[in-house]
Each structure stands twice: as structure tokens, then as C-alpha cells.
Amino acid sequence: MKLNDYHFKNMTRDQRTKTVTHEFGHALGLDHTYEKYDVMQQGMLSITSLSYTDKKSYDEAYRRY
Numbered sequence: 001m002k003l004n005d006y007h008f009k010n011m012t013r014d015q016r017t018k019t020v021t022h023e024f025g026h027a028l029g030l031d032h033t034y035e036k037y038d039v040m041q042q043g044m045l046s047i048t049s050l051s052y053t054d055k056k057s058y059d060e061a062y063r064r065y
């Protein structure tokens with residue numbers, strides 16, 4: 001995974017953490033979700049820990065590989 005410095009330079013640390021975790025989820029085959037506290041929802045948010053739904057999705061992806 002390569003990160004784009006142009007977009008990252010104006011983000012907070014929490015926004016960067018969320019973005020990297022979110023993109024890693026896509027690399028594992030996860031889609032977007034619509035739950036309020038999910039890392040896998042779209043948007044430049046400051047979510048830094050996985051929600052119950054995120055953990056369930058990551059666990060399912062892990063079992064696939």
C-alpha cells in the first residue's frame with residue numbers, strides 16, 4: 001500500500017489512522033459500511049478503533065485467507 005502525501009499532510013493523526021485502517025480493510029476485500037462508528041464507512045473521520053461490525057468483518061476476511 002502506498003500513501004499519498006499530498007492528501008495526508010493536512011490530516012490529523014486520527015484521520016490518518018482511520019484512512020490507513022480503512023484502506024487496509026479494502027485490501028482484505030471489505031466493502032463500505034453505513035454504521036456510525038465503523039472504520040469501513042466512507043469519509044475523512046477520526047475513528048481509531050474497530051467497531052463490533054468492523055471486527056466481525058475483519059474476522060470473516062481473515063478466515064477467507
Ligand SMILES: [Zn+2]
Nearest residue numbers: 022026032042
Ligand atoms: Zn473506502
